[in-house]
Structures are given as structure tokens and as C-alpha cells.
Amino acid sequence: xxxxxxxxxxxSKRFGGVQAVQDFSLHLPQGGIISIIGPNGAGKTxxxxxxxxxxxxxxxxxxxxxxxxxxxxxxVITRKGIARTFQNIRLFxxxxxxxxxxxxxxxxxxxxxxxxxxxxxPKKRGERDSKSRGMELLRMVGxxxxxxxxxxxxxxxxxxxxxxxxxxxxxxxxxxLDEPAAGLNPREVQDxxxxxxxxxxxxxxxxxxxxxxxxxxxxxxxxIYVMNFGKLLAEGLPTEVQKNPEVIKxxxxxxxxx
Amino acid sequence: xxxxxxxxxxxxxxxxxxxxxxxxxxxxxxxxxGQASFMAVGAYTSGLLVVRFGFPFPLAAxxxxxxxxxxxxxxxxxxxxxxxxxxxxxxxxxxxxxxxILNNLTQITGGAMGLVGIPPVTTLPFVGISxxxxxxxxxxxxxxxxxxxxxxxxxxxxxxxxxxxxxxxxKLLVFLLAAGFSxxxxxxxxxxxxxxxxxxxxxxxxxxxxxxxxxxxxxxxxGAVLSAILLGxxxxxxxxxxxWRILLYCIIVLAIINYRPKGLxxxxxxxLSFGKGLRKGGGKP
Amino acid sequence: MNIQQLLNGLSLGSVYSIxxxxxxxxxxxxxxxxxxxxxxxxxxxxxxxxxxxxxxxxLIPTLLLTSLAGGVLAVLIERVAFRRLRNSKSPVIFYFxxxxxxxxxLENLITITFSSNFYSYPKFFEQTILRLGNFQVAVTDFWMFxxxxxxLSILMGIxxxxxLGVAIRALSMDPSTTLLMGAPVNQIIVSTFFVxxxxxxxxxxxxxxxxTLYPQLGQMIVKGFxxxxxxxxGNLSGAVIGALLLxxxxxxxxxVEGIGSGLAPVVIFLITLVFLILRPQGIAGKIIQExx
Numbered sequence: 112x113x114x115x116x117x118x119x120x121x122x123s124k125r126f127g128g129v130q131a132v133q134d135f136s137l138h139l140p141q142g143g144i145i146s147i148i149g150p151n152g153a154g155k156t157x158x159x160x161x162x163x164x165x166x167x168x169x170x171x172x173x174x175x176x177x178x179x180x181x182x183x184x185x186x187v188i189t190r191k192g193i194a195r196t197f198q199n200i201r202l203f204x205x206x207x208x209x210x211x212x213x214x215x216x217x218x219x220x221x222x223x224x225x226x227x228x229x230x231x232x233p234k235k236r237g238e239r240d241s242k243s244r245g246m247e248l249l250r251m252v253g254x255x256x257x258x259x260x261x262x263x264x265x266x267x268x269x270x271x272x273x274x275x276x277x278x279x280x281x282x283x284x285x286x287x288l289d290e291p292a293a294g295l296n297p298r299e300v301q302d303x304x305x306x307x308x309x310x311x312x313x314x315x316x317x318x319x320x321x322x323x324x325x326x327x328x329x330x331x332x333x334x335i336y337v338m339n340f341g342k343l344l345a346e347g348l349p350t351e352v353q354k355n356p357e358v359i360k361x362x363x364x365x366x367x368x369x
Numbered sequence: 370x371x372x373x374x375x376x377x378x379x380x381x382x383x384x385x386x387x388x389x390x391x392x393x394x395x396x397x398x399x400x401x402x403g404q405a406s407f408m409a410v411g412a413y414t415s416g417l418l419v420v421r422f423g424f425p426f427p428l429a430a431x432x433x434x435x436x437x438x439x440x441x442x443x444x445x446x447x448x449x450x451x452x453x454x455x456x457x458x459x460x461x462x463x464x465x466x467x468x469x470i471l472n473n474l475t476q477i478t479g480g481a482m483g484l485v486g487i488p489p490v491t492t493l494p495f496v497g498i499s500x501x502x503x504x505x506x507x508x509x510x511x512x513x514x515x516x517x518x519x520x521x522x523x524x525x526x527x528x529x530x531x532x533x534x535x536x537x538x539x540k541l542l543v544f545l546l547a548a549g550f551s552x553x554x555x556x557x558x559x560x561x562x563x564x565x566x567x568x569x570x571x572x573x574x575x576x577x578x579x580x581x582x583x584x585x586x587x588x589x590x591x592g593a594v595l596s597a598i599l600l601g602x603x604x605x606x607x608x609x610x611x612x613w614r615i616l617l618y619c620i621i622v623l624a625i626i627n628y629r630p631k632g633l634x635x636x637x638x639x640x641l642s643f644g645k646g647l648r649k650g651g652g653k654p
Numbered sequence: 655m656n657i658q659q660l661l662n663g664l665s666l667g668s669v670y671s672i673x674x675x676x677x678x679x680x681x682x683x684x685x686x687x688x689x690x691x692x693x694x695x696x697x698x699x700x701x702x703x704x705x706x707x708x709x710x711x712x713l714i715p716t717l718l719l720t721s722l723a724g725g726v727l728a729v730l731i732e733r734v735a736f737r738r739l740r741n742s743k744s745p746v747i748f749y750f751x752x753x754x755x756x757x758x759x760l761e762n763l764i765t766i767t768f769s770s771n772f773y774s775y776p777k778f779f780e781q782t783i784l785r786l787g788n789f790q791v792a793v794t795d796f797w798m799f800x801x802x803x804x805x806l807s808i809l810m811g812i813x814x815x816x817x818l819g820v821a822i823r824a825l826s827m828d829p830s831t832t833l834l835m836g837a838p839v840n841q842i843i844v845s846t847f848f849v850x851x852x853x854x855x856x857x858x859x860x861x862x863x864x865x866t867l868y869p870q871l872g873q874m875i876v877k878g879f880x881x882x883x884x885x886x887x888g889n890l891s892g893a894v895i896g897a898l899l900l901x902x903x904x905x906x907x908x909x910v911e912g913i914g915s916g917l918a919p920v921v922i923f924l925i926t927l928v929f930l931i932l933r934p935q936g937i938a939g940k941i942i943q944e945x946x
Contacts (some may be wrong), residue, residue: 122393137523137561163528163531165527165531170515177518184530185527185530185531186530186531186532186535186536189530189531189532189533190533194531194532194533195531196530197528201525201527202525202526202528203520203521203524203528203529204524205523205588206517206521206524210517210520213514213517214517214518214521214529214534215532215533216514217514217517217518217534218514218518218534218535219533220514222513222514223508224542225509227503227509227513227514227515227516228506228507228509228513229506229509229512230509234509234513237514238513241514277532278532280532281532281533292488301407302482332500352388373922379704390779394747400747400750400754402689402869406693407792408735409722423868436880444927446931447927447930447931447934448930450934451934452887453820454681454686454687454887455883455887455930455934457687457689457926457931458883459883459926460691461876461879462876462879462923462926463923465876465919465923466922466923466924467915468919469918469919469920470917470920472912472916473916473917478769487867507943512773541831549862571870572873576754576755576757576758579751579754580751580754580755587747599825605661605760612765612766613766614760615762616756616759616762617755618670618767619755619758619759619762622751622752622755623735623752623755623756626735626738626739626744626748626751626752627738627739628754647795
């Protein structure tokens with residue numbers, strides 16, 4: 112048994128001529144919050160996609176509580192306990208706010224196909240239960256008043272919160288947040304940090320964060336991985352990473368090119 | 370000019386077919402150009418069992434629907450896990466293959482001359498109740514955990530998988546259900562007209578059903594029904610020849626796509642107040 | 655399979671490859687399956703018939719004029735069915751409906767104009783059989799092969815040697831970047847549709863010659879689909895290889911006792927299904943992955 116809840120060992124992925132991720136390893140302790148930072152195109156999101164099974168690994172392995180999960184289909188990985196949010200918000204636009212959360216409860220729903228189409232009592236019970244669970248999750252992120260709204264009508268910050276509520280509905284042990292604070296104003300950022308801390312406590316979650324806002328990263332992370340060109344550039348405590356000359360160089364290079 | 374009984378029967382039959390297409394296209398975002406072929410499987414299987422082997426109608430109908438679902442399994446399993454285009458392409462190919470079988474196994478199917486002598490069993494009340502039942506099933510399906518997963522898959526399959534949704538499984542389920550609906554529509558059709566030939570089940574019919582779903586508004590059951598009734602009866606009342614009717618559909622659809630892409634009703638339902646009583650809240654506003 | 659069958663299969667496959675490539679080109683740049691291409695095949699088959707009978711011209715002028723007509727038709731289709739969708743960034747479902755509708759519209763226009771009667775092309779050549787040693791090839795088959803190969807070579811020349819070709823390839827690989835680089839995307843797409851229409855026109859004439867003319871002729875597009883599925887969706891060389899294999903397989907199956915030309919499509923469909931289970935990525939071996 113491993114002490115890590117999630118572990119990536121020497122994972123690599125190539126797309127055509129681009130080595131998106133190369134020999135990258137990562138360790139997430141139970142209940143920890145770690146961050147992956149790095150310039151755009153460094154391969155951070157690809158790491159998330161590899162962990163969640165969107166792409167198959169070229170080499171390496173990924174373990175969840177010591178169990179191999181690499182090679183499993185996406186939905187199985189999710190149901191084993193890894194949920195995520197997306198950098199470019201991907202909510203289900205044909206469904207309202209509550210229904211968006213319900214989709215992550217639905218695969219595990221309590222009633223059968225026949226109950227559903229024949230409108231039998233187990234369906235009514237099941238629907239009632241999921242809806243109250245869904246509302247509870249919405250309450251946690253402060254979206255309860257918007258349950259019947261279309262997600263497209265929500266402001267950006269609330270859409271990000273809805274993504275988190277939806278991910279939580281999948282009952283994750285590990286939560287992957289892909290730039291969750293992007294596009295938020297400073298007040299919303301503070302609000303967001305508190306929200307994540309609260310959820311982290313209440314659900315005994317372990318979290319991996321991809322984030323560009325140094326304020327968020329420095330304040331929240333127990334440990335930071337810095338990626339550049341698909342490779343690990345440095346890792347360490349926030350204070351160490353902040354002072355690392357290589358990291359500073361990579362970041363300043365990035366700033367200039369913008 | 371009134372509407373004749375046969376127009377009503379055919380409209381009910383197309384409501385059943387459209388129910389299936391609604392599940393595939395409207396809810397899940399896949400395209401099947403072979404729905405008419407599942408209809409052919411249902412019509413021929415049940416018709417042959419009665420005409421050649423003397424089966425009683427109810428049993429033949431059940432076997433006919435079963436054969437349609439089985440055919441759906443053969444086509445669905447290899448395709449639903451791939452990019453959605455494959456479903457459209459392979460079902461189109463399936464249509465060609467079914468027509469080739471019907472045309473060439475002359476001893477069994479009667480070939481291009483068709484299968485004659487099917488007893489007239491289908492009546493208007495029977496087909497009407499069948500259509501209502503199909504709608505009941507589709508409506509309940511849409512407003513259930515299955516329907517929500519379908520809509521999730523339609524709008525963003527990758528995100529849906531990330532939520533733990535078994536997208537391939539859901540797609541296969543919907544595909545089989547729709548194949549069953551189509552096959553049942555075929556059974557009713559054959560036992561109404563007492564005669565079927567391969568030319569009745571070409572891709573134009575499959576496409577017509579997609580057009581109806583689209584015309585009503587993707588995602589709206591009531592919209593699909595409304596457009597099946599409207600597009601089914603109006604041309605008959607106006608006495609259009611069939612080619613002109615289809616031409617008219619096409620022009621309407623192109624206009625809709627260009628100027629009102631949400632269709633007649635968009636995602637809305639017109640019977641929602643009635644539906645609310647059935648499913649206890651949580652629907653779309 | 656004997657050499658005679660090989661020759662026949664290759665010439666049949668060469669027409670299929672023209673269909674498949676036309677289908678694949680649109681798939682590449684707009685990422686949807688273009689069912690309206692079947693309509694182009696039907697209309698051009700009839701247009702070629704009119705040109706050949708009314709104009710009393712030979713095969714080559716017929717082909718040139720028809721392919722021009724096909725090009726214009728495809729550009730029109732793009733205008734009516736897809737332009738506004740692109741401008742409003744509609745989801746791919748709408749492209750599908752639009753292209754299916756366009757396919758049916760064209761098929762029915764032909765049915766209304768010509769009714770469901772059968773027509774056949776005039777004989778273009780005095781001599782109908784060409785002897786190659788011990789083997790016989792129909793003259794039209796021979797031309798079919800030569801012209802298809804020629805058309806594909808010209809297409810490759812365009813794709814790999816001209817600015818337009820570079821633009822088309824760039825667009826098919828990465829639409830957003832191509833747009834960012836300031837390429838005139840509309841022009842590229844319209845040009846692609848023109849090229850696709852030209853290919854459709856050539857295929858239409860040969861289909862018309864090979865089979866009699868009937869409004870559902872455009873459903874031969876299914877050959878292009880199967881070739882694309884075997885070759886790998888959106889892969890041009892895969893499509894060509896898939897089409898040639900399909901042509902060979904058809905000729906071979908037609909000669910098999912108990913299958914014949916009637917049931918050959920059934921066997922081919924089953925083979926396609928098995929192929930999809932074993933090798934869904936197609937011969938070319940690349941699966942188009944969604945970007946996250």
C-alpha cells in the first residue's frame with residue numbers, strides 16, 4: 112500500500128512531433144493540495160488528461176491508492192474517485208444548473224431503465240434523492256438560488272463554481288482543478304480560495320491545482336511542481352520554488368514573449 | 370377536404386419512428402440513416418412469420434421488434450464507441466445492405482416485387498394507442514437519469530465521460546431502443562398496407578424522420594410530435610405529390626437551419642404543465 | 655482472383671477513390687460527413703448526360719464541362735447550406751442535418767425533373783473492348799482508370815505544390831491557427847468545395863456511364879463512405895487505398911457463386927463491421943482525437 116493517494120510514475124505523451132509530457136512524475140499525499148505551474152504549453156493540462164484517461168499514456172504508470180488506473184476508460188477512472196474541472200469551462204448547455212450537477216450523480220443512479228420509462232415508484236424516489244443531493248452540493252458552492260437557470264446565463268465566476276459542484280457530485284477522492292481562478296476578479300479569487308479550503312476540509316479531498324495566479328498557488332499549495340516543455344523543471348515547497356532561479360528564468364522568458 | 374384514416378395511421382406510424390429518432394438525434398446527437406432499414410426488418414420479419422409460417426400476429430410482432438433490436442446490436446456495437454460520423458456512415462451502409470438482401474433473396478422476401486398477403490391487423494385505434502405509448506416511454510426517458518446522461522453526451526461527450534458517464538453504453542442503449550421503435554413502426558406498417566417492398570424503406574424515409582425531429586426543435590418531444598403531425602398531414606391535405614412534399618421539407622429545413630436554428634420549439638416542451646404532474650419538478654423553464 | 659478481375663477491380667476502385675477523396679476533403683476542413691456529395695453525384699451524372707446528348711460531344715469535353723458544373727454546384731451548396739452555419743459557429747449536428755437535407759433536395763429535384771425513368775449515356779467509342787494481351791478491358795473502364803488517376807495526381811499537385819494546397823492542408827490540421835494567421839478562410843473553403851465538386855462531376859459521369867441513370871444514383875456515395883471507413887476517416891491516401899480495395903473486393907465477390915452482384919454489398923457491409931471492430935482507426939491508422 113502506498114502512502115500517496117495518487118501517483119504518476121514517469122509518464123510520457125507525444126502528439127505527432129511534439130513531446131507534450133516527458134518522464135514526468137508526481138505524488139499527491141492523502142489530504143494534500145499540490146500545484147502544477149509553468150508557462151503556457153508546458154504540458155500541465157496534458158498531465159490532467161493523462162491522469163483522467165482522456166489520452167492513453169505512451170509510457171509510465173498512474174496509481175490511485177496503489178492501484179493501476181492507466182489504461183482504464185475515462186468514466187471508470189472517474190468512478191474510482193478522480194474528478195476534474197476544465198480550463199475552458201465545459202458545462203452541459205442543454206441542461207439547467209441543477210441538472211448539470213445531477214449528470215455526475217446519474218451514472219450511479221438507484222433506479223433501473225424500466226423504472227424510468229414506465230414511471231415506477233423507484234424512479235420517483237431516486238429522482239427525489241438525487242435532487243436533494245444536488246441541491247445540497249449547489250448550496251455548498253452558493254449556487255442554490257440559480258438551480259433552475261441555464262448555465263450560459265450565469266456569470267463566469269459562478270460557472271466555475273458550478274463545474275466544481277458537478278465534479279464533487281462524482282464523489283471524488285482526488286479533485287483536479289484546471290485553472291479554476293482564471294477570469295475571476297480579485298474579490299472572487301479570495302472567495303474561491305476559501306471555498307476550496309472549505310470543500311477540502313468537508314470532503315477530505317486531495318487536490319491537484321493548475322493555476323497561473325501566483326497568489327492562489329503560493330497560498331494554497333503544500334508542494335509545487337514546475338513544468339516547462341513537458342518536463343519537470345523544479346519541485347518543492349512554495350517558498351523554495353519562488354526563489355529558484357530556473358523557475359524565474361522560465362517565467363520571465365514567458366512574460367517577454369507575451 | 371378532410372383527412373382520411375390512412376393519413377392518420379401513417380402519421381401515427383411516423384410518430385413512432387420519430388420517437389426513436391428523437392432519442393438518437395434529439396437527445397444524444399447521433400445520426401442514423403438506417404432507421405428505415407430497422408423498420409424494414411420489423412415489417413419483413415413479422416410479415417414473413419405470419420404469411421409463410423402461420424404465426425399469430427402478437428408473437429410475430431414481438432419477434433419482429435426483437436429482430437430489429439438484434440440488427441441494432443450488430444450495427445451499434447462496432448460504431449457507438451467511435452466518432453459520431455461512423456454511426457451515420459455505417460447506418461447508411463446498413464440501409465444499402467438490407468435493401469440488397471430484400472431484393473435478392475427472392476424466394477423468401479419476394480424480391481423487388483415485394484411481400485404480399487400480410488393480413489390487415491393494424492387499425493387506427495391500435496396504432497393510435499401504440500403512438501401514445503411510444504411517446505409515454507420517450508417522455509419518461511428524457512426526464513430521467515438516462516435522458517440527462519444522453520443530453521450530457523450530446524452537448525459534450527468528453528466532459529460527460531469525465532463525469533463518470535458510460536457514454537458508449539448510453540449511446541448503445543438509445544440506439545437499440547430506437548431500432549426497436551423503428552421495427553415496431555415497420556410491423557404496424559406492414560400489417561396496415563398488407564404489402565411491403567424494399568423501395569419503401571430507403572434512406573429518404575430515415576432522413577425525413579431526422580428532418581421532423583429537427584423541425585420540432587432538438588431536444589423537444591412535443592416539438593417532434595407536432596412536426597410529425599404537421600409535416601405528415603399538411604401535404605396530404607394540400608394534395609402534394611410525394612416528391613414535392615419532400616422538396617418542401619428540405620426547403621423549410623434549410624430555411625430553419627439558416628434563420629432559426631433552434632427549430633420550432635428549441636428545447637422547450639409544450640405539455641410541461643401536464644408533464645410536471647408526472648415527474649415532480651426539475652424540468653426546464 | 656485472376657488478372658482479369660484485378661483489372662476490372664482497379665478501374666472500379668479508381669472511380670470509388672474519386673468519390674471517397676471528395677468526401678474526405680470536406681471532412682478534413684469542416685470535420686463533418688458531407689452527405690450532400692451524393693446529391694452532387696446525381697446531378698452531375700444527369701448534367702453529363704445532357705451535355706453529351708444535347709451537345710453531341712465526346713467523353714473528354716463532357717468530362718470537362720460536367721466537372722465545371724459540379725464545381726459550381728458544390729460552391730452553391732456551400733453557400734446555401736454551410737456558410738451561415740460557419741458564420742454563426744453552429745455545432746456540428748447542424749452541418750449534418752444541412753448536408754443530409756441538401757442531398758435529399760438534389761435527389762428529389764432530379765426525380766421531379768426527369769421522373770424516375772432510366773436513361774443511358776450515348777456510346778462514346780466505336781470500339782468497346784480493348785485487348786491487352788490475353789485480357790480484355792472495356793474501353794470506358796480503361797478511360798475511367800486513366801482519368802481517375804490523372805485527376806488524383808492533379809489533386810495531389812494542387813495540395814502539395816500550390817499555395818491553395820498548403821492553405822487547405824493547414825486548415826484541415828488546425829483551423830483556429832490558420833484563422834489567426836490571417837488566411838482567407840472563406841476563400842479556402844469555397845475553393846475546396848469547388849475542387850470537391852469537380853471530383854464529384856468526374857465521378858458522376860463515370861457512374862452514369864457504368865450504370866444507367868436514375869435519381870438514386872447518388873447513393874453510390876456509400877462506396878465513398880465505406881472506403882473512408884476502411885481507409886480512416888479524413889485520410890486522403892487511406893481513402894484511395896480503401897476505395898481500390900473495395901473495387902477489387904466487389905469484383906471478386908461478384909464472381910463468387912452464391913453471392914453475385916446482388917449480395918456483394920451485404921458481404922462488404924459485414925466485412926466493414928468486422929474491420930471496424932478490429933481496426934477502428936482504419937488502414938491509415940490515425941484516430942482523430944478531440945482537443946481538450
